[in-house]
Amino acid sequence: MHNVRNIGLLGCGVVGGGVVSALSQNRDHLLQHCGVSFDIVKIAVRDLERSRVDSVQREWLCDNWRDVCEHPEIDIVIEAMGGVDPAFEAVKTALERGKHVITANKELLATYGRELYAIAQANGVTVLCEASALGGVPVLHALDHYFAANRIQKVTAIANGTSNYILTRMREDRVTFAEALAEAQQAGYAEADPSFDVLGQDARFKLQILCRSAFATEVATDDIECVGIPDVDTQDMEVAESLGCRIRLVATAEDDGEVLHASVRPVLVPAHHPLYAVDGVNNALCVDADIVGQVVYAGPGAGSFATASAIVEDLVRLATTANQPRCVHTRVKPVHPVRYPAYLVVHRRYTSHRVGPYTVPFENTALASVDYVGPTSLGVECWVIQGERAHVEQWTAHLAGLCHGEVRWYPFVEAPKAYPAGLPVQHLDASLRFVAAE
Ligand code: NAP
Ligand code: HSE
Secondary structure (H helix, E strand, O other): OOEEEEEEEEOOOHHHHHHHHHHHHOHHHHHHHHOEEEEEEEEEOOOOOOOOOOOOOHHHEEOOOHHHHOOOOOOEEEEOOOOOOOHHHHHHHHHHOOOEEEEOOHHHHHHHHHHHHHHHHHOOOOEEOHHHOOOOOOHHHHHHHOHHHOOEEEEEEEOOHHHHHHHHHHHHHOOOHHHHHHHHHHOOOOOOOOHHHHOOHHHHHHHHHHHHHHHOOEOOHHHOEEOOOOOOOHHHHHHHHHOOEEEEEEEEEEEOOOOEEEEEEEEEEEOOOOOOOOOOOEEEEEEEEOOOEEEEEEEEOOOHHHHHHHHHHHHHHHHHOOOOOOOOOOOEOOEEOOOOOEEEEEEEOOOOOOOOOOOOOOOOOOOOEEEEEOOOOOOEEEEEEEOOHHHHHHHHHHHHHHOOOEEEEEEEOOOOOOOOOOOOEEEEOOOOOEEEEO
8 A cells, every 4th residue: 555645736837837747757656666646636826727737637726725725635735836925824824734835935934934834843744845945956955964963164055046047158158147037037947026036035045044954043034145146247257267267146154153144145166166167057055064074065956847856855755754843943143244265356447547456555454365466358457355354345445436447346255276377466465565476
């Protein structure tokens, strides 16, 4: 006698449709290898007339989420509607009716995760959400179950497939931002409102979810510094490439014991770093922990089947293991922006005016090292600085007053170990003494 689980779905778009197709395609495999039959009973959608993936049976469809969440025969509800309203009410209702919930909804979990876990615990059921962070890459399961022997110090992630896809297409094929975004939407990677992707909010929601698992810490959305990618252009990408780096939207959180440092920003990733080669819709997570060192996970971060895979993994987990309701974390810490190991300040010159290495009065600051790069063939001059972020920001503002062009700064995810041969670099020490030239 095999195990039969009755499934209800909220939403049958990119993600919900992928789940129906994956369950249909691998039905025999799931039965033979996991001993479970997942039978879809009802699917709530907005528009009953809209066309659906082939394996959807019309009699499953309804246009009221209550028909799923209050259905007496359904024991697991998969939420793939998106947004908070009515998703919060629907998930709450399902949990209160004693149904397990699987959700792909980052915004819902980041905003109301704590409340939903408490409701699940009170009702003896479970909320699983592997698909909500990094799509098909099983990072939440890993963080929740693997690192018990460790104290996690830092998580560094490419957490938004759409932004990574756009930056990759701009860099590799010189397509415009708008064209690359349209491709990401067409492929089903982007959120219903793609500003969530490109302005960094989606990655920020995912960072909140990662912080819950990595540090058992609740972080409020607005406490996380968040800068998106709309200002990144191909000139910045060329400057990064000339330094042997790529620009990626990276979500970082670091626990120093007292304070959680958390930011989402476009950062420079040097060639030796694991995130350097993570292209297209792929996502990745680097976990730095005190006993094991660095562990890296990577794979498809968005799209119909990548996300469906994570949801079906959660289904199998619910059906085959004794699930403990997740404990409700209460730890809250002050949250500050990340202190990056190095910064790139770029003077985009509009004339031949050059600021040069020595004309900036930063001898009173605590900068550990400064490399002046310039002028380069790209018409910019740059400073690679290791030191306090506040000093870098001060210096950038000071530079902006001195020069005739635009000044921008990017953090490095890790300090560059070497520069490409032929780059005009001058190393300066903290008192601006010339150290060596290449
Ligand atoms: P989508 O393609 O827009 O699908 C949303 C589905 O929800 C549609 O079927 C829609 O019905 C239905 N729906 C929306 N509001 C509803 C309501 N009030 N009542 C009933 N049904 C409703 O979105 P998606 O890309 O699948 O994303 C769904 C969720 O998964 C979001 O939280 C998203 O952030 C998350 N997610 C997406 C991806 C991805 O790669 N796309 C990856 C991971 C997580 P109609 O079809 O009738 O309009
Ligand atoms: N819009 C999201 C992304 C979907 O591009 O990463 C996956 O969460």
